[in-house]
Each structure stands twice: as structure tokens, then as C-alpha cells.
Amino acid sequence: MRVPIVQGILDANDQIALQNRQLFDEHGIWVINIMASPGSGKTSLILRTIDALQDYLRICVIEGDIASSIDADLVATKSVPVVQINTGGQCHLDALMIHRALTQLPLTDLDLVMIENVGNLICPVDFKLGEDMNVVVASVPEGDDKPYKYPGIFITVDAVVINKVDLLPYLRFNMVALRKLIMGMNPDVKICEVSCETGEGIQNWTEWVAKRREAKLAVVRH
Amino acid sequence: MHELSITQNILAIVIEHAKRAGARRVTTINLVVGDLTGFVDDSIQFYFDILSPDTLAAGAQLIIQRIPPQVRCRACGREFAPQNSNWACPQCSAIGGDILQGREFLVESIEVE
Numbered sequence: 001m002r003v004p005i006v007q008g009i010l011d012a013n014d015q016i017a018l019q020n021r022q023l024f025d026e027h028g029i030w031v032i033n034i035m036a037s038p039g040s041g042k043t044s045l046i047l048r049t050i051d052a053l054q055d056y057l058r059i060c061v062i063e064g065d066i067a068s069s070i071d072a073d074l075v076a077t078k079s080v081p082v083v084q085i086n087t088g089g090q091c092h093l094d095a096l097m098i099h100r101a102l103t104q105l106p107l108t109d110l111d112l113v114m115i116e117n118v119g120n121l122i123c124p125v126d127f128k129l130g131e132d133m134n135v136v137v138a139s140v141p142e143g144d145d146k147p148y149k150y151p152g153i154f155i156t157v158d159a160v161v162i163n164k165v166d167l168l169p170y171l172r173f174n175m176v177a178l179r180k181l182i183m184g185m186n187p188d189v190k191i192c193e194v195s196c197e198t199g200e201g202i203q204n205w206t207e208w209v210a211k212r213r214e215a216k217l218a219v220v221r222h
Numbered sequence: 223m224h225e226l227s228i229t230q231n232i233l234a235i236v237i238e239h240a241k242r243a244g245a246r247r248v249t250t251i252n253l254v255v256g257d258l259t260g261f262v263d264d265s266i267q268f269y270f271d272i273l274s275p276d277t278l279a280a281g282a283q284l285i286i287q288r289i290p291p292q293v294r295c296r297a298c299g300r301e302f303a304p305q306n307s308n309w310a311c312p313q314c315s316a317i318g319g320d321i322l323q324g325r326e327f328l329v330e331s332i333e334v335e
């Protein structure tokens with residue numbers, strides 16, 4: 001006997017993500033899920049974003065790592081609340097981990113939550129967390145061909161942050177071709193070229209984040 | 223790596239529906255997996271073989287239908303299947319477009335006795 005099902009395999013995760021999202025919405029919190037391969041500069045981007053927006057927004061960071069609290073310790077030096085999630089080997093964060101972390105967040109005193117996902121360009125894409133916006137950090141030393149190899153993430157994200165542009169003079173990297181490729185796969189995506197080392201382009205990125213947050217709040221208020 | 227938790231999800235869905243249908247055992251599980259997702263057939267099979275014994279789905283055959291990506295060009299409207307690193311429209315050479323399929327990840331159906 002054939003039993004038709006047609007059920008998404010990640011439905012359980014999606015449901016919890018939806019609950020997380022509702023909780024964030026109730027508190028007017030804007031949530032960014034930051035993904036990238038290891039070493040591309042996720043933590044550096046978070047630190048730069050804190051520096052730029054800390055005076056205007058109450059910020060919190062959720063750090064996802066397989067092990068250690070190195071990143072969380074760095075973020076804590078900025079005097080913002082930070083929650084470390086150690087996945088114990090799992091290659092991505094999932095909605096349940098965020099759900100558990102929520103109990104440690106001062107929800108009533110927050111405007112912006114940045115989630116740093118586990119360094120990985122494949123698995124995190126498929127697991128919703130309850131975020132408003134997905135971002136991938138792609139750094140110049142990784143090369144200009146990553147969208148070909150990892151289309152799943154580049155077609156999903158709302159923004160691509162191309163980090164380490166201060167290294168462009170030293171590396172063979174075709175920015176025009178990369179931008180064209182990303183825009184082709186994901187025509188509505190925002191692309192920001194930045195250097196977390198020098199600060200170049202950071203303002204463009206943080207202004208866009210602030211604008212997107214305002215746009216959401218305007219919708220929620222109505 | 224994440225195929226472990228994925229396969230646990232698949233088994234939970236399958237067993238729930240098998241029980242609801244009053245089945246004694248599941249003989250076939252039909253999955254639909256888009257090529258744009260990060261899921262690997264062999265890994266799902268590997269974890270299924272470890273997790274399924276002693277369940278209603280023990281010994282069931284896992285059939286995975288892969289769905290290749292299909293894109294509609296935003297410039298000319300042509301629908302095409304990107305091949306590997308070529309996301310250019312065969313009609314007008316514009317790159318990429320709106321994704322119509324390739325992101326599926328479903329338990330489509332099961333066969334039970």
C-alpha cells in the first residue's frame with residue numbers, strides 16, 4: 001500500500017524557527033544570521049558592526065562554534081551580551097539551539113541580534129533559525145568562484161559581504177565577474193565590499209543593516 | 223555531517239505515517255531532494271542503515287529522486303537548467319534568474335505492508 005506524505009524533512013526545525021521568529025518580532029528585535037567558511041571574517045564583521053551601531057542599537061551576539069569560546073570572549077570585550085553555543089561537532093546551528101539560547105538573552109532590552117553560524121558554506125543554509133536576514137561573508141583570498149561551488153548559499157542570502165578587499169592588489173581576483181555571477185543567481189541580493197581590517201566599506205554595510213531594520217519595524221508597527 | 227539529524231527526521235516522519243496507516247512494516251521510502259540543497263544521498267543511506275533496524279522501517283528501500291535546478295531567465299523569460307558552473311541563459315546569455323526548482327527536500331511517500 002502506498003501512503004502519500006509530501007512533508008518537508010526540515011518541517012520540525014522550520015516550526016521551531018517560526019516560534020523563535022515570533023518571539024523576536026514581539027520584542028521588535030532584528031536578527032541577522034551570518035554564515036561563511038572558516039576564516040572569512042564573520043567575527044571581525046560582527047565586531048565592526050558593533051562598533052558602528054552600538055551607540056544607536058542595543059546589540060547581542062549568539063556565537064555558534066563546534067568547540068571553544070574564543071569568538072565569544074572577543075565579542076564580550078565590546079561589552080555587549082554574548083551567548084556561546086557549542087554544537088559539539090554538529091556543522092551548523094539549528095532552530096532548537098537558538099530556542100534554548102533565547103532564555104539567556106535580555107529580550108526586552110535588545111534591538112539587534114547577530115548570530116554567527118558555524119564556519120561552513122553548505123549545511124547552515126538549510127536550517128532556518130528564526131532570522132530576519134541571511135548574510136554570507138565571502139573573503140577575497142577564498143577566490144572569485146565560490147558561487148559556482150556553493151550555489152545553495154548564494155541563492156539564499158539577502159546580502160553577500162565580500163571581506164578583505166584590502167588584499168585585492170596582491171591576489172588574482174575578478175570582482176566584476178564575481179558580482180555579475182552573484183547578481184545572476186540572486187538578482188535581489190545586496191553586495192557589500194568591505195575590509196574589516198581597514199574599515200573600508202563598513203559604513204555602507206552598517207547603514208544598509210540599519211535601514212533594513214527600520215523597514216521591518218515600520219511594517220511591524222502598522 | 224548533518225545527514226545524521228536529517229535521517230533522524232526522515233525516520234520520524236516515516237514511522238509516524240506508517241503507524242497512522244496501521245502498517246506492520248515499511249518497504250519503500252520515496253524522498254525528493256533538490257540538487258541545490260546540501261544533502262548527499264550516500265550519507266543519508268549510511269545513517270539510515272544505522273538508525274532504521276528495530277524500527278518499522280527496518281530493511282526498507284530508500285529511493286531518492288534528485289531534482290536538477292531549473293531557472294527562469296529574468297532578461298528573456300527562457301527556462302533553463304544550469305549545468306555545473308554555467309548559469310548563463312542559453313537564449314540571451316544573461317546569467318542566472320529566478321529559481322523554479324532544485325531546493326526540494328521532502329518525504330514524498332512510503333510503501334507499507
